[in-house]
Amino acid sequence: MIVRNTADVPIATVPHSPGLRGKELVSPADEMGYTAYEIVLIQDQIDYDLEGRSSNHMYYCISGRGRCSVENGEEFEVTPDLFMAFSSVVKCKITVTSEDDMRLYCLYCQDDDPSSDRVVVRSLSEIIGTDRDVDFGSGHSRRFLLRDDNFPITVTNTSIMTRAGTERGVPMWYKHHKEAAYYIRGIGKYAWEEGKEEAEFHAGGTAFLMNENDPHYAMPVEESFTICAFFPALVGNEKHVFSGGYSVYGAPQ
Template sequence: MGNLNKVKTLVLLCILELSCSPRWKRIEGSPMKFVSVGANGVWGVDQDNGVYYRSGTFHNEGSSGTGWESVDGSLKQIAAGQDVWGVDSSDRIFIRTGITSSNPTGTSWQQIAGGLKQIDVSSNAEAYSVWGVNSGDYIYRRTWVTKCTPTGAGWQMISGRLKFVSVGPAGVWGVNVHNNVFYRVGTYGNEGSAGTTWVHIQGKQLKQVSSGENVVWGVDNNNDVFIREEVPLPNQNLRGKQLVATEDGMNYTAYDVFLQPGETVCLTSPPSPLLNHVYYCVSGSGTGTASKGRVYEFSPDVVVAFSSGITCTVKVTSGEKLRLFCIFCDDVEPSVDRAVARSLSEIVGTDRDIDWGRGHSRRFLKKSDGFPISVHNTFGQAGARNALCYKHHVESAYYVKGRATYTWEEGAKEAETRIDATNGTVYSMNAHDPHHMIVHEDIEALCVFHPVLVGNENHDFSGEYSGFKPSE
């Protein structure tokens, strides 16, 4: 997506509720040994390696379709995503060309150099990714794959050995010959990334996994189906969705976390590396007791920030979930304990409440607070059109209310916020990207800057782009 590293619309990991009524619907027609669903619809392979497309499912993944339509070719496994890829009985790799809304089955198969026994492809046009494993269980990722160049340019070998790999919004997951499950660090919500390392996910042995929209499905040797709802966080006591990842180059990571009513959890730094941990309460309420006995109240628009040496046990006291925007960043002075608790009501009307002409920036954390990041609640008025470029800082803006559009690369790229009660959209400006923010409806965004701001910086829209001076 150009230099604007990521625009993510994230959905909280679902909790699957099972009832006694049937949840599975049998699809009539030719028996299939393998099916795949993605942006280009539902595709399948039968026992004779015949290829089929499910009519009526193109760009309509939620539909069960109207019937199976035979497609030329012979494949043992197929992957439907932003494009349709497959492998045949000789491990040759193919991509389907000519797929359009008027011709959803495409026109022909184009062979891609290499050999894989299994392949998977993402549905995200802006983070297009193809992964696979060969007969030796070596892992490969297709390079230079984009919407405009779907065939890519080559294969990148990824460390490790897997017999099955899956790529999707929940990241890259796989299983090895022993049915151990692995997650690729740095790929959650960032499926276009190669990630950094494999982490063994304890608790279940599976023969196959599938990475979905904030959930991971799997099948074991008994053909029992499982679903995993949580995502790895620096604090293993928490579960949620990743907003800002390490490889984004922002010098911090961020997550959206929900705690259940009555739940008690310890907020802490991981043992290594030592991290400051900061919490913006979006909704719900709870009471926390820190390691030195101080009590902190978590309620909407309250920020509580701790250095790595402080832990805080929080119990959710409200009848609704406690939603926390969680930020982790390096603690360069771990021997010094620091804690800040500040509410929006304490900030409004003070020198921390900056009127930038088209809204307000309420600065919960600034340089004098002793943390390496600034945390702001930003309000923007409908109708605002702002040209922004932070040459000396990186910023992520997590939109939780309202509607706005970002454009960058001189208008060639754009993305609009998608927000509901449990989901938001994060824009990460990690390359000092010139961009425009267009506010359609009053917005509220939770913004994080690095390096930390002094706190009195303000915008000047008299020039081409507005930003902030280097932190003093």
């Protein structure tokens, strides 16, 4: 388990998009199958170029509002809890239109089909109540990307609710996937190595990297929300369990 707090990470240039600067929360050295940054786009700069160079590039809007223009002429509004995924050949620009700065969680991963023009744009409201909204008993895993979307990772908005018993910990484990959970709302703590290790999370931004497929427990003090990324991508019906680390990755489609 690797724990990183946004406040402790220096701001640096994002290698995939030289015009962006942010805080590296998942690095290539972590060997997670993807890298991730938190970046802040300020309101008074007109356009920001978004590109992945040779990588797929993805963006989750945590706060702020703006407009995204894709090279093919497509345009759409960027609002909180909107997720955007682009293959490496797709370039776009984003303009902040709100009075507040825009806070984005950005992910980059290998593009296995670099000639393919792939764009996925989904809001959280579109996911809720569908088969991509998986109730695991103590919260919901809302899945923006699955294997069928032809990206190598899955990105979710996952809620963890407080209810009787959660003070003892909500068990979580994807045995066959590496997972990074970036907490954007709520407070609480994680425990792993059978409770021998603990760390707090807070809404300012705390990243937990299960780089060794670590079984872990979430102990929320209040309802909490995290952006999770899994490598390889989920099929769609996986749930958090400790009994064998259930995953159907690799099963026929």
